[in-house]
Amino acid sequence: MGNKTILVTGGAGYIGSHTVRQLGEAGENVVILDNLSTGFEASVLHGKLVQGDTGDSALVSKVLSENDIDTVIHFAAHTVVPESVTNPLKYYWNNTCSTRNLLEQCDKHGVKNFIFSSTAAVYGMPNSEFAREDTPTAPINPYGSSKLMTEMMLKDLSHASDMKHVALRYFNVAGCDPQTRIGQSTPNATLLLKVACEVAVGKRDAIYIFGTDYPTKDGTGVRDYIHVEDLADAHLRAIDYLRDGGESTTLNVGYGHGYSVREMLDAVERIDGKPLNIIEKERRAGDPPSLISIAEAVKTKLKWTPKYDDLDVIVKTALDWEYKLRDNPDGFTK
Numbered sequence: 358m359g360n361k362t363i364l365v366t367g368g369a370g371y372i373g374s375h376t377v378r379q380l381g382e383a384g385e386n387v388v389i390l391d392n393l394s395t396g397f398e399a400s401v402l403h404g405k406l407v408q409g410d411t412g413d414s415a416l417v418s419k420v421l422s423e424n425d426i427d428t429v430i431h432f433a434a435h436t437v438v439p440e441s442v443t444n445p446l447k448y449y450w451n452n453t454c455s456t457r458n459l460l461e462q463c464d465k466h467g468v469k470n471f472i473f474s475s476t477a478a479v480y481g482m483p484n485s486e487f488a489r490e491d492t493p494t495a496p497i498n499p500y501g502s503s504k505l506m507t508e509m510m511l512k513d514l515s516h517a518s519d520m521k522h523v524a525l526r527y528f529n530v531a532g533c534d535p536q537t538r539i540g541q542s543t544p545n546a547t548l549l550l551k552v553a554c555e556v557a558v559g560k561r562d563a564i565y566i567f568g569t570d571y572p573t574k575d576g577t578g579v580r581d582y583i584h585v586e587d588l589a590d591a592h593l594r595a596i597d598y599l600r601d602g603g604e605s606t607t608l609n610v611g612y613g614h615g616y617s618v619r620e621m622l623d624a625v626e627r628i629d630g631k632p633l634n635i636i637e638k639e640r641r642a643g644d645p646p647s648l649i650s651i652a653e654a655v656k657t658k659l660k661w662t663p664k665y666d667d668l669d670v671i672v673k674t675a676l677d678w679e680y681k682l683r684d685n686p687d688g689f690t691k
């Protein structure tokens with residue numbers, strides 16, 4: 358890897374902090390821009406943290422002027438799907454308008470490479486349970502739309518400037534640093550495994566299964582859960598790809614197979630060694646029955662090889678972190 362600097366927006370958040378740690382291990386110079394609205398200073402194990410917003414043109418311009426930045430990895434975003442439905446303008450402001458601002462500054466300052474956190478939410482409810490990059494995009498919530506708008510801006514910009522990009526469409530990120538140094542600390546989390554682990558450690562009373570009558574293997578929703586370490590690594594591979602002259606591209610990142618809600622909860626109970634308080638509820642609005650990636654292109658184009666495609670490892674690392682968080686909340690309370 359080179360001597361240039363990488364700017365990571367949202368680097369104090371869940372996926373961002375794992376990526377920053379890996380960049381540190383790879384010997385990269387890193388500057389982190391994070392407004393700490395949902396991220397934590399204690400999660401930043403490498404690089405220089407600048408507290409601020411991607412929507413603040415003067416600040417972004419200053420950061421880009423003061424550092425020799427060739428690559429930007431853009432994680433900073435709001436990510437709670439139900440909240441995006443009740444407060445869409447908050448999502449379009451932060452995820453779309455602020456990103457436009459960031460892109461304008463990157464363009465002005467000659468940033469060469471841009472890596473963007475996109476999402477499988479751009480597919481909405483595909484006809485098949487599998488989604489490939491050419492599956493039509495049809496988001497069903499403002500969160501997905503706000504991310505798709507950035508994909509569009511990036512595509513248009515790639516025709517009008519020298520900046521190249523990789524947009525990574527994440528499937529269901531889960532798990533934490535296997536050495537338990539950092540993890541997912543998001544307050545009021547809604548993601549299945551995080552909530553189940555909070556129940557396991559006694560932070561919540563019960564986990565609800567949203568729907569048991571789906572046309573799936575056991576009636577519960579099926580998703581493609583990918584370990585955060587592998588997802589973070591995809592960003593490092595994307596940097597190599599762009600620095601080696603790769604063309605702009607949009608890629609799914611997932612393992613290509615799925616687990617049901619019941620299989621996830623069974624794994625938590627088995628690894629934790631005690632039962633969870635599980636309550637069955639009606640379906641949650643907007644949930645597709647099954648969503649699994651076809652993610653071959655990321656392996657061939659980016660030379661990405663997943664190392665943590667193992668449900669037990671995903672669940673154990675998430676549980677270990679949740680116990681650590683319960684016993685040492687310092688720096689991770691909001």
Ligand code: UD1
Nearest residue numbers: 436476477478528529547548549552565566567578644648
């Ligand atoms: C997540 C992502 C979304 C992405 C999608 C890809 C976020 C906030 N969401 O959404 O961007 O497009 O993965 O597949 O990052 N469930 C329960 N009980 C719970 C929580 C969830 O039964 O308490 C079920 C859901 O109904 C669903 C599955 O578990 O079937 C996963 O849900 P969740 O973890 O919330 O992720 P997604 O909604 O898939």
